[in-house]
Amino acid sequence: MLKREIEKLMERGLLQVEPSFLNADLHVDYNELERELKLSLEKYSRDKSKVVVVYGDLCHPNMKGIIGKFGNVVKVDALNCIDCLLGGHGRLLEIDPNHDYFYLSPGWMPSNLKMSPRLNSIFDLSKKEAKKQFRNLKGMILIDSLGNLNEFKDEVKKFSNHTGLSVLGEETVGLDGLKDVIFEAIKKLREVNK
Numbered sequence: 001m002l003k004r005e006i007e008k009l010m011e012r013g014l015l016q017v018e019p020s021f022l023n024a025d026l027h028v029d030y031n032e033l034e035r036e037l038k039l040s041l042e043k044y045s046r047d048k049s050k051v052v053v054v055y056g057d058l059c060h061p062n063m064k065g066i067i068g069k070f071g072n073v074v075k076v077d078a079l080n081c082i083d084c085l086l087g088g089h090g091r092l093l094e095i096d097p098n099h100d101y102f103y104l105s106p107g108w109m110p111s112n113l114k115m116s117p118r119l120n121s122i123f124d125l126s127k128k129e130a131k132k133q134f135r136n137l138k139g140m141i142l143i144d145s146l147g148n149l150n151e152f153k154d155e156v157k158k159f160s161n162h163t164g165l166s167v168l169g170e171e172t173v174g175l176d177g178l179k180d181v182i183f184e185a186i187k188k189l190r191e192v193n194k
Contacts, residue, residue, distance in 0.1 A: 020044070
């Protein structure tokens with residue numbers, strides 16, 4: 001979900017890492033997410049690489065348990081990808097304690113979701129069913145991490161129409177929150193492996 005943002009940090013020379021990205025659609029299949037994450041971590045454990053996992057605590061019910069099995073791995077302190085963009089540490093709960101809003105960031109834009117076999121089911125729903133699925137939310141908030149929200153204007157409008165979720169606001173967050181949460185994890189990883 002944060003591939004574009006991590007690549008942008010690397011392009012700007014702010015992050016010197018060798019990234020490995022898992023498919024975003026693993027978010028809807030806990031078994032597959034756990035399997036793919038374990039395989040990836042086992043691979044990097046064999047060559048004694050130090051690994052920072054950029055997943056949230058809520059992306060899998062046993063995320064900390066999965067990560068905890070590997071001594072060379074630290075996970076960012078964040079609830080999910082939106083929390084990562086906000087700087088982690090549960091900041092998302094500070095602004096949305098009741099989970100009232102659906103957040104669209106570049107990784108969660110409808111064009112990305114439609115490409116995913118596991119996530120495109122939202123768009124297979126009739127308008128009536130989609131509105132029913134999202135009925136408990138008050139609306140959606142657009143998260144601008146890359147300064148390119150205008151590129152998505154039409155698809156956000158279609159998504160809003162399909163789900164019945166109005167755009168209630170835009171939050172320009174840039175990349176600093178993500179950079180900070182990753183750097184914090186890197187520092188922690190260095191301290192753990194002294």
